[in-house]
Amino acid sequence: MFKSFINKYAYIIYQKVKSKINIVLFLILIFLLVGIVFTTFFRGNSEAENIIAENTSSYRPHETVISGEDVNDENYEQEESIINMFVEYCNNGQVEEAYNMLSSDCKETLYPTQLDFEQNYYQQIFSTKKICNLQSWVNEENYAVYRVRFIDDIMSTGDYEESSKYQDYITVIHDEEDKQYISINKYVIKEEVEDAELETNELYIKVQSVEKYIDYVEYTFSVKNKSDKIILMDTLEDISDTMFITTESNKKRTSNSANLNTLDMKIDPNNTETIKIRYNKTLGTNDDDVEIHFLNIIKDYETYLEDKTNYSDVLELTIEL
Numbered sequence: 001m002f003k004s005f006i007n008k009y010a011y012i013i014y015q016k017v018k019s020k021i022n023i024v025l026f027l028i029l030i031f032l033l034v035g036i037v038f039t040t041f042f043r044g045n046s047e048a049e050n051i052i053a054e055n056t057s058s059y060r061p062h063e064t065v066i067s068g069e070d071v072n073d074e075n076y077e078q079e080e081s082i083i084n085m086f087v088e089y090c091n092n093g094q095v096e097e098a099y100n101m102l103s104s105d106c107k108e109t110l111y112p113t114q115l116d117f118e119q120n121y122y123q124q125i126f127s128t129k130k131i132c133n134l135q136s137w138v139n140e141e142n143y144a145v146y147r148v149r150f151i152d153d154i155m156s157t158g159d160y161e162e163s164s165k166y167q168d169y170i171t172v173i174h175d176e177e178d179k180q181y182i183s184i185n186k187y188v189i190k191e192e193v194e195d196a197e198l199e200t201n202e203l204y205i206k207v208q209s210v211e212k213y214i215d216y217v218e219y220t221f222s223v224k225n226k227s228d229k230i231i232l233m234d235t236l237e238d239i240s241d242t243m244f245i246t247t248e249s250n251k252k253r254t255s256n257s258a259n260l261n262t263l264d265m266k267i268d269p270n271n272t273e274t275i276k277i278r279y280n281k282t283l284g285t286n287d288d289d290v291e292i293h294f295l296n297i298i299k300d301y302e303t304y305l306e307d308k309t310n311y312s313d314v315l316e317l318t319i320e321l
Contacts, residue, residue: 061134065147067284068139079144079172080134082180086170090126091153098122103173103181105190109211121185125166129153138284143173143189145214145283169214188212188283198319202227202299207292207319214283216256219292221275225267232298233265233275242296245279247287253279266301292319
């Protein structure tokens with residue numbers, strides 16, 4: 001009887017406090033959920049800020065990657081403004097204004113006419129509006145090369161995933177009058193070569209200039225044939241051993257025969273020809289060229305054709321730079 005009374009009384013008490021317990025448990029649960037949400041939110045923001053800070057700190061466009069000193073703030077702002085002006089002209093379809101920013105050497109070598117520039121550069125990159133970022137690549141006294149990464153302006157396209165990307169190396173050149181021009185498409189600059197020549201009974205060779213690109217150099221030679229025979233400057237059969245440059249550290253800089261053929265290397269009797277030869281050289285390499293070698297000059301090309309195997313009248317020449 002007493003036990004039954006106690007159980008009944010306990011049940012009544014439980015019924016009275018059950019709703020209160022449920023409310024407390026509910027409030028505790030809400031408090032825990034809010035805490036988890038706030039913790040996750042602030043942690044996410046903190047991680048995002050760290051990522052942004054890390055990415056921001058890792059992008060240092062003033063710091064020169066390959067060769068030369070870092071670009072100071074004043075020069076960087078000026079050169080960034082010049083490249084941005086070129087991009088803006090292209091984005092706005094102002095092809096003539098963009099073309100006029102190119103150096104005379106870049107025009108002469110790559111884009112002799114505005115139409116060449118429009119078809120072979122402008123239309124290839126600026127079919128849609130582009131934005132770009134810069135990175136100092138090589139910084140020399142009279143020019144600075146920047147790696148320029150182009151990407152579609154997603155504010156105008158609205159589609160990052162499908163946006164086109166393009167990379168170029170653009171050079172800002174400062175001339176003697178402190179005017180600025182640019183070179184594009186990995187072309188850097190043309191430099192005249194002084195006092196590099198050689199004369200024999202058969203030939204007079206003068207090194208006229210060197211044009212620098214990002215991954216090779218191209219030397220221009222004026223070659224005069226003083227003989228009454230057709231001279232061949234090289235058979236192009238093994239040019240890595242017969243037509244190369246040696247450097248200050250006595251390394252070999254091989255020639256690139258991709259743009260050469262036998263007709264380019266022939267010099268008719270009593271005639272002067274201009275020959276251009278490319279050599280493999282990465283821009284910024286601090287190993288100066290000191291000698292250019294031609295070790296397989298065929299003095300009588302017609303006789304050579306009659307019997308290539310037994311022909312031996314070969315001239316070997318080295319020009320000091």
